[in-house]
Amino acid sequence: MNDVFDNQILCKNCKMVMRPEQIERNGFILRTVKCSKCESVIVHPVDKQEYETFLNLKKKNFSVKMRMVGNSYAVSIPREIVDFMHEQEKMINDMVSLCFEDAGSLNLRFDAGDNSKSRTVSTREVKVVRNNNPVFHMRQIKDTAHPERNQTKVFKAQKLEGDKE
Numbered sequence: 051m052n053d054v055f056d057n058q059i060l061c062k063n064c065k066m067v068m069r070p071e072q073i074e075r076n077g078f079i080l081r082t083v084k085c086s087k088c089e090s091v092i093v094h095p096v097d098k099q100e101y102e103t104f105l106n107l108k109k110k111n112f113s114v115k116m117r118m119v120g121n122s123y124a125v126s127i128p129r130e131i132v133d134f135m136h137e138q139e140k141m142i143n144d145m146v147s148l149c150f151e152d153a154g155s156l157n158l159r160f161d162a163g164d165n166s167k168s169r170t171v172s173t174r175e176v177k178v179v180r181n182n183n184p185v186f187h188m189r190q191i192k193d194t195a196h197p198e199r200n201q202t203k204v205f206k207a208q209k210l211e212g213d214k215e
Contacts, residue, residue: 055094061085068092075101100137107134111173125158 068083081094151157155174178186187205
């Protein structure tokens with residue numbers, strides 16, 4: 051099957067032949083063509099779709115169960131994440147890297163072999179409760195590849211269900 055990027059692509063603005071390039075976003079290599087005159091860029095549709103799927107998965111917050119297996123705990127990884135990883139042709143090995151990042155935060159890394167290119171995006175949530183009433187809720191997001199995106203949000207907590215007004 052032929053790929054649309056195997057052919058010459060003309061810029062819709064200046065009718066010049068666009069040159070192939072690659073850009074990197076969040077560990078993804080996206081194939082592009084770029085016009086040398088007007089700087090217009092077209093991202094390969096397949097790469098764009100895969101990247102958008104990743105961004106949608108990244109926005110989700112999964113609640114998973116932790117189970118006791120022998121003397122260890124096991125955490126289930128949602129099928130949606132595993133399917134995405136298989137689509138990206140990344141092999142999930144039997145062993146992954148797991149480390150205690152902060153109090154209340156674990157880091158699970160599937161690309162344990164090459165730490166020079168590794169990226170960690172982690173979240174941590176803390177809820178402060180006084181006399182069984184929520185007081186504050188804090189969410190912290192850390193991104194090792196883009197530290198400028200690190201953020202901490204503090205919310206005034208809402209009453210727990212069943213609490214009296």
